[in-house]
Amino acid sequence: MIPFIPGDFNPAYLLCIAGILAALSPSKTGRGIIGLIGIGLGLLQLRSLGVGQMDSAIYYGVMEIAGYEFIPLRMDKLSVIFATIFHIAALINVIYGWSHATRLESSMGLIYAGSAIGGALAGDLLTLFSFWELAAISSVFIVWAGGTHAAFKAGMRYLVVQVLSGLTLLAGIVLHLSRGGSSEFGKFTLMGEAGVDPVAALILFAFGLKAAFPLLHTWLQDSYPKATPVGAVLLSAFTTKLAIYTLVRGFEGTGILIPIGCVMTAFPVFFALIENDLRKVLSYSLNNQLGFMVCAIGIGGPLAINGAAGHAFVHIIYKALLFMGMGAVVVRVGTAKATELGGLHKSMPWTTVFTIIGAMSISAFPLFSGFVAKSMITLAAAEAHMLFAYLVLLFASAGVLEHSGIKIPYFAFFAHDRFAPSVTGRERPKEAPRPMLIAMGIAAFLCLAVGFYPPILYGLLPYETDYHAYTFEHVATQMQLLMFAILAFMLLVKYKLYPDEVRSTNLDVDWLWRVPGRRLVEWGVPTVARLWHLIWNNLRALNVLVVRGLTMVHGPGGRLSRSLSVGLSAGSTGIVLAIVLILTFLN
Amino acid sequence: MSDHPKIRPEERSMWETPEMLKRLWIIVPATCVLFGLMNIVLAVMHKTHPHFTIDKFPVFYGVVGFLSFSFIVLAGQHLRKILMREEGYYDGEEAMLPRPGEDPRVYADDRDLEEDGE
Known part of the structure; x- marks a missing residue:
């Protein structure tokens, strides 16, 4: 317990206060220090609040107002693993943006992280709704901080979607309460005896909008690549994972999520292949990764839920790492378009190494963090004897390797060297700024630490587990999948069947409302x-x-x-x- | 890993030499064979736990990896015929601007750029 903070103080408020103070701070260093202190205190406070088991959560600050029971803090293993990773992501972000974050990004980033933490710890529906909206409003400023007119317009579209999600959630909550439902945020039943429950469907729609369900996903690919290098890293961590948390809490074992998750993992693979902007490739990849989690939530049961929560945990780190790598490229070169990049490993070796660590983690190579979490999800699908889902997940795993494992590092740092002095007549771009390297280093270290020593992760998971990722069988099957896919890549490049990068805009379903x-x-x-x-x-x-x-x-x-x-x-x-x-x- | 016709030989790094490419062509297939064999040995020793009928086949995962990857690349690129438009399709010229406008009052000044100036 921290002496000068009340025992049941919400860690989310600590980050929000730090965000407000950061907005008032005159210097960048001041903003960075305020951010570090806020997040540090938040983490300490989170630890001092304690963790309850899944069926015996610890509640704080419960009060009844006009018959409605507010539960600002519910500490169980599920809420705490998400709150913990949100703190870690916020910490990495503050370091990454130490010299490059604008005032707006520093302050709104902290409030945004705080609202995600508050949402994860919220025990009742209205508290959840408040943080849900705060996350929407604070994050749109980060999109707008991109500075271009295109970023402004994308921010407006982003805001429309986020507010729509909030309104739908509020409508669902009001209807739920008016028919005598509990104020505590628990499980909803989508398919009752009388068919689909419209209230649960409304709430699922609200969660699905933020989790970027297929056809509702375009706000993500539209806005994230238009943010600044720092902003994109911030955005990648919170909104969608808060939505994943709410889905775990509210819709575990809801069958419809399995096909939704399958589509979500599979379709972005094709869009990522033809996309030129590497930060947009990462946004599609984000969608694909969320699909794994949504699928696991649909399967339900301790193994799958451990898989979803564990995957969200490691995913936030390696996805941030990949966005940081591409952000560093944008800082140094001015673009993340594959057609303008290549050969950067010669002058940005550290960024290259860190990005490759992120790429290998997301591809789920053994000894990297993705492997220990994703294998739980595929195993859960196999144990439930869902052959189709299992095959789609394997297909999507090969897809991840294609766009995030190979395409990102290959086109940015290898492929065609466009920065050779003999070509440009200038010196090569410099290595990434030091704060960015430190942040990437921390993220890369965490990817490797979890990969080498999975108990770090397993101890945080919602349910007790005796799962072992490193069996001969797991390693052999996963390495086969990956190495044969790499072999396919080499053959395709050799026989010139791998598509070249083209400067282009690729249409997605948002074309329907944009044109x-x-x-x-x-x-x-x-x-x-x-x-x-x-x-x-x-x-x-x-x-x-x-x-x-x-x-x-x-x-x-x-x-x-x-x-x-x-x-x-x-x-x-x-x-x-x-x-x-x-x-x-x-x- | 790919050819670089324009740059001078001395500008190549150790990763771009033909020897490295040759080495890669040994390492990757060798790893494929290694893990394929490992899986076959495990299957013979009854140390695998297949959940379906098709994954009883020892190199099932290798086949899935190879076919999935090839399908994604070979089929996916045809999506361009339907979906690809010119770069400024939605936002006109602003979409092609290389980086955010750097208003010094809004955008943080880059320390390293300051160092460059000194």
Whole structure:
């Protein structure tokens, strides 16, 4: 326990306070130091709060307001593993951005990390919603910090999607509570006895938007590559993994997630192959990795959930490492486009080594972190005897090797040397700045540490496990898969069947709303305006007509405003009375 | 790993020499054979735990790796025929700008660039 911090203080607030202070700090070094202190205190506070088992969580700060029970902190092994990795990611980010993060990125990055931590530790639905929205709003500034007009527009699209996710979540929560559901964020049942539960479906949609489910994924590939080198690393860590956490918590064992996860792992492989911007390749790769986790969540059970949480943990580190490597290239060369890169290993050897460590981790080579986590997911699919899912996961593993394992390091650091002094007439680009190298070094060390000594990871997993990644069989099968795939790569390059990189934009489903959707709006706005004018003009004409008619009847000199004699009034009253009397007698 | 027609021989690193390429062509197939054999030995010793019928075949994973990778590359590149557009398709010329505009008030100054200036 930290003496000057209350015992049940939320670590998320520590990061948010650090973010606000960082915004006020005059110097970059000051911002960096504030970030380090905030994250350090957050980690200490997280540890001092303790960890409960999956079925006996520790709660803090529970209070009831108007019948709703707020649980700001729920500490169990699942929430703590995510909160821990979010702290580590934030730490790496602060170091990486030590000399390159803007004021906006430093401060919003800390608030963004804090909101992801708060979301992971939130025990009730409204607290989750608050952090869910805070993450959306703080992260859009990081997209906008990209600085270009394209980044601004991508940020707007990003914001629309994130806010839509938040609103859907809120709608789901309100409906859930109004039918007497518990305020605690627990498991939802998508398929009840009466078919699909619409409330659970709404909440799943909200989570799925942030987890970048297929067809809902384009905000990710649209915005991340347009952020700055530092911003992309920040963005890669939090939003989607918070969504993975909520899926684990809310939809473990929901069958529909298996096909969704399978599609998610498989389709980005093809898009990553033809993409030229290497940071966009990494964004597709991110989608593919999330697919593994979503698939595991669909399978359910201790092994699969351990796999999903463990994979999220190691994935955040190696994905950040790859984004950091490409970010360093952008800092030095100004672009991450494969067509403009190559041969950088000669002048950026450390960046090359670190990126290759990230690439080997994501490809799940034995002794690297990806291997110890991903094998749990594939094993869970095999043990559940899901042959199709198993084959798709193997296919996707070969795909990961293609785009992240080979393409990223090969085109950036090897392939065609475009920076030779005899070609450019200039010196080669320099090695990455020192803070960036330190951050990459830490991430690379963590990838290797988990790969060499998996108990570091296994101790943090939600369920007790006696899983051993390093059996002869696992190593032999995984190495076969990878080495035969590399052999295929070498043969394809040798026989010139591997596609060259081309400067291009590749369409994805967002084309539907960015081109025809936009035209529809552009056509729709004046059309609706014209229609409205038509209706309004006719209504006005009708109004004039009615008023004129009324004036003719009731106005001065109108038929109903003539003055009549008293005798006529008495006579007509007598007639009415007579009619009433006759009718009464007849009855 | 690939040919570099434009650069001078002395600009090549140790990773770009023909000898390295030759070595790679020995190492990679040898590793394939090694792990293939390892799996066969494990299968003969009944130390494998296949979960389905097809993965009883000892080099199943090698075949899957090879075929998957080849399929992705050979089939995937045809997607370009449908999906590929010119670089500035969505955002016009701004999409082609090499890097964010560096307004010194907004963008952090690069220490290493400062060092360059000295």
